[in-house]
Amino acid sequence: MNDAHQVTTSKVNFKSPKVKKQLRVGLAMFIGPIGWLSAYSGVSATLLPAKIGQLIPAHKVATIALFSTVAMIVATIANIVAGAFSDITRSKHGKRTPWIVTNSILSAILLFAFSMANSVPVLLGIWAVYQITLNAIIAPMVAQIADRISPNLRGTVSSFYGVGYAIGNFGSGIIASRFISHVSTGIIVFAFFTLFGCLLSAWLVQEPSNMDSPKKPFNKQTIKENFMFPTANSRDYYLAVGGKFLMMVGQFIIVGYQLYIFTDYMKLNPSQTATSVAIMSTILLVTGILLTALTGPISDHVHRVKFPVAFATILLGVGALFPVFTPSPWTMYAYALISGIGMGAYNAVDQALNIAVLPNPDSAAKDLGFINVAVTVGMIVGPLISGGLISLWGYRIIFPVETLICLIGGIMIMMIKKVK
Template sequence: MAENSSTLGVTNDQQPKRPIRLGFSLLIGPACWLGPYVGVSATLLPAKIGQLAPADKVPLVAAASAIAMTVATIANIIAGALSDVTRSKHGKRTPWIVINSILSALCLVGLSMATSVTMLLVIWGIYQAVLNAVVAPMIAQISDRVAPKWRGTISSFYGIGQAFGNYGSGIIASQFIDTTAVGIQVLATFALVGGLLSAFLAKEPSNLDEPKVKFDASTLKQNFMFPTKGARDYYLALAGKMLMVTGQYVIVGYQLYIFTDYMNLSKGATAASIATMSSILMVTGILFTALAGPISDKIHRLKAPVALTTILLGVGAFFPFFSPKPWTMFAYALVAGIGMGAYNAVDQALNVAVLPNPNSAAKDLGIINMANTLGQVFGPMIAAVAISTMGYKAMFPVETIICVVGGLLIMLIKRVK
């Protein structure tokens, strides 16, 4: 991948060796913020909603997704922008990661104790705000502290962490479908310990020597507004990512109900099936994430791998369309795990490569990573419409179409090979 001086925090010459310690920080970090989020949103939150309001569980899951979208979209951008201008002896990212990891764990504990749908949704909204104040500063460290020649490799560390969090959480959460409060509290512990450990391993240096930012009109435009100059490829990456995540969460957002309502499994069989599916996704995801990042660094290609793996995710969705049997979801998990693993290995490297301005990296990456939030919201909402109008079977080709369009948008990027 080309080295563009306009988008570098660290040059290749300044970083001859792989920043392995930072890599492990960026493995543990996403595992321990994404794991609790996915475990709760995909399994334990729907289960708790089903306990509190069984007759309205499908629209309430969609409502929870809408709240998540609204709060997280705003929080991701604002927290990223504020971390860009933070000056402290612990750097500009670490204070945000530490404080908000603690707050996110407390929110999850509160969520576990909610006794009404209203209380549940309010706490869920607060949790989204503090969670995204962890996410935006954390991912910006790739832009801040990793040279272009190592970004595929370090993006692989981040992707492996995502795989552990995304899929390992399903294994954990599936054990607590009947005891949701305990399950949420277990995941809160992961959020707390993992966030603090990630910040410790990152060992971010002081940035007190950096010029303090004056809040005039120019600063507000650079640090708090959507980028406009030289941002074509940036927005293509954002749109492609949003469609990929949307397609993924068409299924993930309703995986519990796919097993119980579409495949008519018992609670025990559902728990076992979710655990099996999550295991397949995790193993394939970790394996292909570990392989794809270093290969991307070696061949100097980012665009095609991201586009092809996005399309591959959609291909896997056809299996459960043809038969309402658990094995079809396992087949989907195998194909999706391969695609998501390779995608996660190079996705963040691609995002960094298309940044319009390195001085607003966290804010701009926050906007791109807003695609995660939007996708995680749009996916369940689209699935809810498909389920209510045409039945569960309709959701699977919908995912395929969304992912194919996302892959094609990625291929339109010009700046990156």
């Protein structure tokens, strides 16, 4: 029996061996996103734009949009397929660990190759393959919360994941800002983050063998159950997917172009830009960690996950309004403060909400894979939208567009019915 079904009472005995085992999984969920997300976020938000700016400065905005389009297509397919195959994997190391270990190694190798590439076509090819291995880490990793964590601990463990997510997402900006003039070195550093962080996460989980689990025949019914979009009992599920997608689009409308916002919209020199990116990332990191650490346990105590997620999504949009008024660095710091609070609250309970709306626990990784697609594709679509808007109307327009998108996302979350 999975650990997720072994601790179900409202009061948790943290000295219980079963609870300690689940908290060990929580520690793995903390380390895991630091590994994969720090690399993805640090490279995509800062080092990739810097590298492209060095290679083809006259076409950098359009080129980032091209990279985002290719990544979106590849990531959408890879996340779903990897999650579905991990659901039906049988091995002595369980169904998630083989995927996480193998693709962590491949991701690190690809990032190393990416650091050495010096032409846009080669960079684009490596970036596309990297999206495959990256998403083959994400889908199985997140599914471990559904596999191993009982309902009354999911808010707490989700906050573990959320703190790791905040460190990976925002802490990467602090690190990447130090390598704007040494891009290849920075990418190699992030390759080691992926390798060690994800491998350590997989080891901590200590996923048991599932060789005795019934093997599903690979036929039409298996394909329908494990590879297709869920259709039954899925209204709330799709509202959660839609809300998450819009939140990620809104966030990465700014984050995906933050380097160019400082250099082209605010007219900062390279030294000022590096300092500003570091300050912004530090604000996001500190607020994100504090709010994530506080919100998860509170959510478990009051049994509420929907409102914090919806409120946080809207708050992210509110923060985006500041840079509209003046192209000054302080407006991006204000955005970082408000959106960091929102993202912290969001990350703390987001995974608990996702698991609560799953249509079928037996296809958890596949269905969570679709939600993860909302994350990955949102990260990619955001810069794609920014690229189009900037080319047509300049940088100022992207900020109110983020506000509108996040508002709609928050409303969709509030429309979920079966979760408080």
